Amino acid sequence: MVDKINGGKGFGPLGGINRTGKPDVAKKSGEAGKADRVDFSSALQQASKTQATExxxxxxxxxxLQALKAQIESGTYQPDLExxxxxxxxxxxxxx
Incomplete structure (x- = not known):
């Protein structure tokens, strides 16, 4: 079945791969030298706030719960029946 799909070539690379083994990426002018960057600080700050709130x-x-248990044990607990x-x-x- 692979021969039918690839025309008898067997398994090959799915995308354009250069000789160094890295995928070919078309670089736009002006972007050469820029590196990808991920900033987790806002997400981590939000997670920290959530943990503190919890x-x-x-x-x-x-x-x-401790106060309710004490009221139940002393017999003074009166729930709102409505x-x-x-x-x-x-x-x-x-x-x-």
């Missing part, structure tokens, strides 16, 4: 949120959540009903209602309506 850590803050996790610590706040842990504090809130919020409980509103969150349970979609599940009840889905099953019926």
């Amino acid at each position: 850590a803050t949120q996790q610590s706040a959540r842990a504090e809130k 919020k409980v009903a509103a969150s349970v209602l979609p599940f009840i309506m889905k099953d019926s």
